[in-house]
Amino acid sequence: MNIPFTDNYQDLSTDSGYQFKFICEKCGNGYMSSFKKSATGAISGALNIVGNLFGGAASDVSATSDDIHRMAAGPQHDKALQDAVEEIAPKFAQCKRCGTWVCKEVCWNEERGLCKGCAPQLGEEMAAAQAQHSQEEAFAHARMSEEEKHLGEKDWNDMKKASCPKCNASVKAHSKFCPECGEKLVTDDKCKKCGAKLTENAKFCPECGEKV
Secondary structure, three states: OOOOOOOOEEEOOEOOEEOEEEEOOOOOOEEEOOOEEOHHHHHHHHHHHHHHHOHHHHHHHHHHHHHHHHHHHHHHHHHHHHHHHHHHHHHEEEOOOOOOEEEOOOOEEOOOOEEOOOOOOHHHHHHHHHHHHHHHHHHHHHHOOHHHHOOOHHHHHOOOOOEOOOOOOEOOOOOOEOOOOOOEOOOOOEOOOOOOEOOOOOOEOOOOOOEO
């Protein structure tokens, strides 16, 4: 019998009846078909009761009910599966690009006619990317030292020295003077007279000639 969902359903049938759960191959959500009572199961139950009433004949009657079940279960089971497929089919779609059976509720891009694995929805992807970016920023901030957290934008833009150019002692990022020899570490980047930007180690302003 040629039917869809052949590789993504669970058979939950018992002697009492038939029921199947169809699973989305992308998100794993399960969709249960309606329970269909088995006529064979009802016959089996009735024969077992008769067997109990007649004492010693119970084993013979039980065997007869098992035979009945074996004869009818095959076609009846196939019919029940076919009915379940027809019931659940509206909830699923097969992606023509990758062949995956996915649920329409969560994993199907109706606008593109493909599964979201092949054709992601822009809004969902943007929201996920924003959430991931926020998470990465939070982790990065958590890893920063207390000293780094207090640095402003200007501190990051200014050129920092890891060691004193005069005595080679180690210095902190926000230090203005060397803690060992007192050497000035932060140079003025603008002329105090005209406001022109100064190059590093400049002794005079390139615009007005003011001594730095």
